[in-house]
Amino acid sequence: MSKAKRLVLFLIVLLITTSLHCDLVYGAVSEGTMTYCDWSKGEKSGTHYDSGDDPSIAITKAGIVIECHENGSGKLYYRLGSLADDGSVEWATNGGTYYDNGYSPSIAVTDDGTIIEVHGDYSWLKWKLFYRIGKLSSDAQSIEWVTSGGTNYDTGKRPCVEVLENGRILEFHDNGSGKLFYKIGMLEDDRIDWVQSGGTYYDNGYSPSIAVMGNTIIEVHDNGGLKLYYKIGYLSDNGEAIYWVQSGGTYYDSGKRPVIALTANNQLLEFHDDGSGDLYYYVGTLINDQIQWQDRGGIRNDYDTGNTPSIAIGDDGTIVEVHNNGAYELYYNTGKVRTTDGYSNWMETLYQQYPEFGEAVLRDVLLPGTHDTGTFTFDDEGDPHDLAPDSFYPGSTEYNAAYAIRDMIVPFSQTQDLDVKQQLEVGVRYFDLRVGPYMVYENGEVNIDETDLRTMHGIYGEGMDTIVDEVSQFINQNTQEIVILDFQHFYEMTDTSYQYLVNQLTSTFSEQLISLTELKSSTLEELWNSDKHIVILFTENEGSGAYIDNELILSRQSSLINTYNSDNLDITAFSSLLDEYLNTAEDELLFVLQGVRTPAFDIGAILDGMTLYELSEETNPVVLNWLEDNYDKTGNKGGGNNIIMLDYMDYKTIEKIINFNIAKWK
Incomplete structure (x- = not known):
C-alpha cells in the first residue's frame, strides 16, 4: 500500500474513532x-x-x-x-x-x-x-x-x-x-x-x-x-x-x-x-x-x-x-x-436539618467571606495587567515605576483564585468589593470609561457587570441563601459611575434587597419567606452618601463593624489580634473579622517576590484554629463572630466555617 493510501486510511479511521467518542x-x-x-x-x-x-x-x-x-x-x-x-x-x-x-x-x-x-x-x-x-x-x-x-x-x-x-x-x-x-x-x-x-x-x-x-x-x-x-x-x-x-x-x-x-x-x-x-x-x-x-x-x-x-x-x-x-x-x-457538592445551598440544608437555624438573624450566622473578591482574574480586555488607581493613579510617579514591573505585581495583588460563581457554589456568602471605573493612561492623558466599573487591588480585576449577573443567577436558583455585597471602597467614581451602579443593582435585584431594619431584626426564615436575599452595603466616606437610603442601599457605617490593622504582619501575634478584633463586635451590627495580612503596596516587597498566597498559607490555619475556641464567644461589647473574611478561600476552609454553624445550631 502506498504512503498516500495509508495516510487516507489513517485519517478515515481517526475520523470514525473521533466521531464515536466526541x-x-x-x-x-x-x-x-x-x-x-x-x-x-x-x-x-x-x-x-x-x-x-x-x-x-x-x-x-x-x-x-x-x-x-x-x-x-x-x-x-x-x-x-x-x-x-x-x-x-x-x-x-x-x-x-x-x-x-x-x-x-x-x-x-x-x-x-x-x-x-x-x-x-x-x-x-x-x-x-x-x-x-x-x-x-x-x-x-x-x-x-x-x-x-x-x-x-x-x-x-x-x-x-x-x-x-x-x-x-x-x-x-x-x-x-x-x-x-x-x-x-x-x-x-x-x-x-x-x-x-x-x-x-x-x-x-x-x-x-x-x-x-x-x-x-x-x-x-x-x-x-x-x-x-x-x-x-x-x-x-x-x-x-x-x-x-x-x-x-x-x-x-x-x-x-x-x-x-x-x-x-x-x-x-x-x-x-x-x-x-x-x-x-x-x-x-x-x-x-x-x-x-x-x-x-x-x-x-x-x-x-x-x-x-x-x-x-x-x-x-x-x-x-x-x-x-x-x-x-x-x-x-x-x-x-x-x-x-460544594455547599452551594448550605444555608438551606442547615435549615432543613436544624429548623431553629431559621430563627436566627443574619448577624448571628457564621458566613464565609472573601477579601478583595474580584482579584481572581485581571483585566482581559485591555492590557492584561492594567494598573488600577486604588494604588497607582494613572500617570503618577508610582504608576510609572510600577508599570515596568506590573507582571510582578500580580502575586502581590491577587487574593482569590475562584471566580464569583465558583465562590458562591463552594459556599461564600460575603463579598468584599473595591470598585471604580476603568482608566487608561495613553499619550500623557488619563481616559476614563465612567460605566465600565471593575474591581481592583493594585491591578484591575473582574467587572461588576459579570459579578452582578452571576450573583443574580445564583440567588434565583438557590432561594434560601443570602448574599452580602459589601462595597468597601470606591475609587475615582463620578456621579455617572454611581448612578450606573445603583441602577444596575436595584433593577437586577429589585424586591430581593434587604433593608437596614430587616437586616437587624428579621429572621432568616422571615427573609426567605419575603423573597429577600441580597444585602448591599456602600461605604459613606468616598462620595457615595447621596446614594444610600438604608432601604435598598445600606450604609456600611450603620450596618457593619469592620476590623483591620495595617501593621498585622506578625503571624506569632495574630491570634491576640483576633481577640482584639472580637472585642469590637456589637450585638446588632454585622461583624467582619478580617483574617488577612495584606501589607501596603511596596516596590521592595514586590521585587522580593512576596505573594499574598504565601501569607494566606500562614494566616488561614491560624484563623481557623482561633475559631475552634472562639466561634461562639462574644466580645466585650456583646457581639460575637459573624463574617470570616480570608484570602484564598477554598472548600475545606468553608467546610470548617459551616461546621462551626452546625455546632452552634444543632
Missing part, C-alpha cells in the same frame, strides 16, 4: 461539585520512609502498597506495606529490598496481583529499557521475581507502564532526546509479547505518564523545560495501535515530571512539580476529547514540597503519593479522594 462525557460531576485529596495528616505533612530518587507506587486489589525507587547510584529497591487506620503506611521491612540495577522505575499491578516493573539502565553506551514480572509472596512480605534480572525490550529512558482490564500492557517512554514512544503488549506465561518490535513515535517531549478509561488513553508529559501537555487517544479495536485525537499535545500548565491517574468515578488526578520545589495536583474531567480542569482554587493544589511525584489510587478512593524531597529523601502522603 459526545461522550467521562467522569462528569454536577455543577458546583469539588473533587479533592483529603490528606490524612494535612497538607505539607509528608512522612519520611527511605532515601532515594524517582519513586513509583501501586496498590493491589487487596490493599497492599508496592513502592520501588532507585537509590541515586543506579540500584533499584522495592518496599511493601499496608495502610493503617491513621493513614500511615506499615512497611513490611525497615528498609528497601534490592532487586536490580537501573533508574526511573515504574510499577503496575494486574487484577490477579501480577507485578509488572519497567526501568531504564545505561549499558554499552545506550539507554536501554527493561521489564520484570513478579508475584507477591503468600505472606505479602516480599516479591518473587520470575527471572533474576530484567528483560531488555527497547531503548529509551523514563518509562511508565499501565495494565488494561483485558490484560493489555501499555508502556510509554522518551528516547532521551525529546521524542516520545509507546509500546503495546500482552502478558503471556510470565513474559510480555510486544505487538511492535520497537516503540511507536507519537509526540515530542519527556517523562510521559498515562491513565486509561476503557479504550481511552490520557497521556501527560513535559517538554523538557517547564511546560506540561496532555494528549487524548483511543486504542484500536484490535488493541494494537493508538489513534490520537490531536497531532500534538495540548498545553495545560507549567511544571515537569507529571503523573496522572484515574479515580473510581472517572475523575483525573494529575500531579507534578513546578520546577522550584513545590508539588501540585489538579483534578480534571474528560469531556469531548478535552480535559476540563477543575478550577485550581477549588482546593489548595500545592500539597507538599519536593519533586518526581508518583501516585496510586485504590478502588475505595484511597490515595498514596510518594516523592523525593529534593535531597534524595523519600516521603509519602496518604488520604482519600473525595467529591463534595
